[in-house]
Amino acid sequence: MAGRVIRLTRAELLKLVHHPFFIVALVILATVTILGAWAFEPKTTLWSGPHTLLLFALGAKAGLKIASFLLVIFGSLFFAGEFDKGTIKLLLTRPVTRTEVFLAKCLTGLMLAGLLFGTVLALSFGFGCLRGEWGPVWESQQGLILSTTDGIGGHAAKAVGMSAAGVFAAVLLGIAVSTVVESSGFAVAIALTLFIGMDLGLGFMREERARYLFNWYPSYAFDTLRSFAEGSSTLWRSSAEARVNLRVFSVPIWLAVPAAWAGFCAAVGYVLFRIKNILA
């Protein structure tokens, strides 16, 4: 089974990198990430230029928002695109099972999420290094160190970790929708509507509720990192620090919530794909 999943994943990656939207998506992502950091860059203070990690946080927040949208779009094309073109027949009349096809699509989606996530982080960090200054975070009036270099670096690492699972879950939301809707246009529209609805909902929800939506974490993580790098805050909020106790071990809520969403979407998508009659 592993060999067949690897072969299917190779084929999926071949299709993905040749998809006309793939390069366009990367260009959009790079542009928004750089523009996000550049447009919101604060004026330099008396003391110094903006902190590298402030620019990193600004770029990453904008980039990850767009990356999540792109992942929802790509995810919703994974199955619906095959139904649309009828190519699902090609896949399912080869010596592979539906479980293997589903696993390969999810694996490809997660690889794509990893690529977009890495691209955003690399570009925003690169931009921060070019235009910002590395070092401790200073309090501008009295010249106090609010956060040491190691301290702010640790916060940045935590923000990266906290945002990752939320971005990865986005692709599985798209995949789940694409197993239900057989038209790629409708699948993209429905998945985006769901995702935008969730995103808009965050603005109206109390933080205790909002933290149960997977897309809350990337924005929260880099907003908080920005306030650390600006010197306007020094603590993560307790609602994002909570841990979910499972029987054997406990996991941080920023991992548990996106993982639960991802698991739910994957399970729904898998069951629907398994029972589907292919009439395409």
Add this chain to the structure above:
Amino acid sequence: MVAVLETEGLTRHFGRIRAVEDLNLRVEEGDIYGFLGLNGAGKTTSIRMCLRLIRPTAGRIRVFGRDLRSDFISIMSRIGALVELPAYYPHLSARKNLEILRILTPGIEPARIDEVLELVGLGPRRNSAVRTYSQGMRQRLGIAMALLPRPRFVILDEPTNGLDPQGISDIRNVLRELNQRHGVTILISSHLLHEVEVTCTRVGILKEGRLVEQETVEAILAKAGAAVRIVSDSPDRALAIARALPYVQGAASDGNGAVTARVAPDKRADLNAELVKAGVKVSGFVPERTTLEDYFLSR
């Protein structure tokens, strides 16, 4: 003879619609099997069930003597299929499309891609995006996809759709060669009855989801008997008289004032005598060869 494909009581209902009912299909090794039926007769549904694209409501499917459900992987590695319209990734070239399929099927060397593209006549356009292809070229690509894994059994649903006469002839020759030189068993679903007659060794006729006939082409043509074309002053009366006679196996008006009746050669004179006795003035009584189409339409 060993059955390459055998279905037992295969049934598929879509709500109240009985798309396929108690289908007992048997395709033997070495056959070129023509699967015939009007639109909506259940051909494509049957083919989809034989490839597990659709789950049957009831019944069993055995391929190469093994149960399709339990031995799906090993069976599918020996099958090539083209179901309804050819499916492809339009922004990719024919080569890239086949490369994707090659990756999915173990044991196929890269050179096989060019081999099948040459076989179906797409060699010169192998690197063009498929969206720039004509309908006929896309159909050829669909056939190339079915032949890529060197299958022992090929299922082709309407393989000559959109092909010009030269293309139809080319594909016919390719299929014959595969069957005769490489021993590949082929199941073709088609509306082109002449094509089926000249290409296939056996046919199955599906009507309203049920298999009403499954025979060799020779047996069906022999059963159909020879036909005569009757030109007379009163085609309607001639038709009524012919239909009333027990030894006439079928009669139909050709719409041009003539009647075609299926009757054994030794009974032709009797038919002519009956017409004359009934006062029908017969000006033409021409023996004709019965085709599969005549037989199919008379069912």
